[in-house]
Amino acid sequence: MLTINCLGAGRWGPNLVRGFANLPDVRVHLVCDQREERLKVIRQRIAGIETTTDVEAAINDPSADALVIATPVQSHFELTRLALEAGKHVLVEKPLCGSVEECEELHRIAEQRGLVLAVGHVFLFNNGIRKVHELIHSGDLGRVHYIHATRTNLGPIREDVNASWDLAAHDLSIFDYWLDGPSLAVSARGECYLNPPIDDVVVASYRYANQVLACVHTSWMNPKKVREITIVGEKRMVVWNDMDLIEPVRVYDKSVDAGREENYADSFGASRMIIRDGDVLIPKIPAGEPLQSECRHFIDCILNQTEPVNNAAAATQVVRALIATDESIRQHGVEVGISQPADRRDSQIRELIAAGV
Numbered sequence: 001m002l003t004i005n006c007l008g009a010g011r012w013g014p015n016l017v018r019g020f021a022n023l024p025d026v027r028v029h030l031v032c033d034q035r036e037e038r039l040k041v042i043r044q045r046i047a048g049i050e051t052t053t054d055v056e057a058a059i060n061d062p063s064a065d066a067l068v069i070a071t072p073v074q075s076h077f078e079l080t081r082l083a084l085e086a087g088k089h090v091l092v093e094k095p096l097c098g099s100v101e102e103c104e105e106l107h108r109i110a111e112q113r114g115l116v117l118a119v120g121h122v123f124l125f126n127n128g129i130r131k132v133h134e135l136i137h138s139g140d141l142g143r144v145h146y147i148h149a150t151r152t153n154l155g156p157i158r159e160d161v162n163a164s165w166d167l168a169a170h171d172l173s174i175f176d177y178w179l180d181g182p183s184l185a186v187s188a189r190g191e192c193y194l195n196p197p198i199d200d201v202v203v204a205s206y207r208y209a210n211q212v213l214a215c216v217h218t219s220w221m222n223p224k225k226v227r228e229i230t231i232v233g234e235k236r237m238v239v240w241n242d243m244d245l246i247e248p249v250r251v252y253d254k255s256v257d258a259g260r261e262e263n264y265a266d267s268f269g270a271s272r273m274i275i276r277d278g279d280v281l282i283p284k285i286p287a288g289e290p291l292q293s294e295c296r297h298f299i300d301c302i303l304n305q306t307e308p309v310n311n312a313a314a315a316t317q318v319v320r321a322l323i324a325t326d327e328s329i330r331q332h333g334v335e336v337g338i339s340q341p342a343d344r345r346d347s348q349i350r351e352l353i354a355a356g357v
């Protein structure tokens with residue numbers, strides 16, 4: 001039986017409390033928030049749960065094996081550092097921190113102390129996202145050409161980070177997972193309408209290795225809740241739609257074959273594009289709540305002493321991309337290189353030179 005304390009009971013924290021409280025081998029001991037009114041909500045939802053406004057007591061509680069942190073991003077570094085230094089495993093919400101240095105410092109402390117540090121990139125536990133990973137890696141789609149993501153809604157409006165830090169953090173974690181590596185450069189535009197200087201809408205294009213372009217449109221100022229990603233491959237195309245609870249993945253047996261010799265004969269030597277317009281296949285996606293799987297995975301990583309899928313290194317790479325996105329917005333869309341961990345720097349520089357960045 002593992003004991004967990006949760007920090008932050010705002011919009012998202014109660015979902016994590018529920019996720020862990022549902023696990024048979026976990027006891028949620030204390031929920032902590034600086035606002036008593038939020039703790040009241042928790043007590044009303046979960047009978048018998050203890051709550052506190054004392055952050056230090058929740059972190060240093062000797063009965064707790066792990067801390068779950070669902071507070072605004074500006075507090076992630078300090079709370080996670082204190083928790084790790086108190087010897088607790090940590091699941092902290094995305095984005096990991098506001099700077100790469102802070103992310104790296106937390107990663108280092110966790111490694112030194114042999115503690116699990118996981119980050120709330122919950123879409124890595126979404127069965128539709130996992131199915132698309134399988135389709136890409138089985139070769140079913142052929143080479144991936146480009147990806148387009150839309151993540152919009154009317155609210156919730158954040159006052160601490162822009163739409164990219166809040167929403168594109170998810171898409172970047174998904175792209176890196178599907179494409180087996182980090183984004184290399186970004187060109188982005190953003191605008192703030194409600195609460196300057198926080199951008200309410202961000203449209204960003206990320207360049208990945210092998211000429212893959214991945215674009216994201218994020219906004220909390222949009223009439224429609226959309227969570228949709230299109231992947232255009234050389235042989236097939238896929239649409240993942242998280243709003244479709246029954247059939248979230250559709251595989252389009254469609255492609256464009258460019259310049260096949262045998263097709264030139266009737267076109268007087270001119271190059272021809274052959275459009276292949278086949279069936280739409282709907283693969284069966286196993287049921288399962290991503291948040292529940294994320295909670296289970298965190299506990300399994302602690303029990304088995306294994307590295308989480310949603311680990312600090314992957315989360316740091318997302319933060320690198322978000323920082324470069326802000327810089328590109330500041331420079332009105334100029335393409336900005338995304339910094340890489342030391343072991344990838346040489347290959348990234350070669351890619352960027354080849355791409356003319």
Ligand SMILES: NC(=O)c1ccc[n+]([C@@H]2O[C@H](COP(=O)([O-])OP(=O)(O)OC[C@H]3O[C@@H](n4cnc5c(N)ncnc54)[C@H](O)[C@@H]3O)[C@@H](O)[C@H]2O)c1
Nearest residue numbers: 008009010011012013033034035070071073093094120122
């Ligand atoms: N994984 C997801 O899908 C998902 C969804 C929503 C939010 N989030 C993330 O969860 C985090 C919180 O988001 P939210 O929407 O719940 O924010 P929120 O502002 O609604 O809630 C944050 C809560 O933390 C409390 N708090 C702040 N500082 C604290 C401290 N030092 N100690 C204890 N409590 C403190 C606040 O009083 C507030 O109740 C963010 O990092 C956000 O990106 C993730």
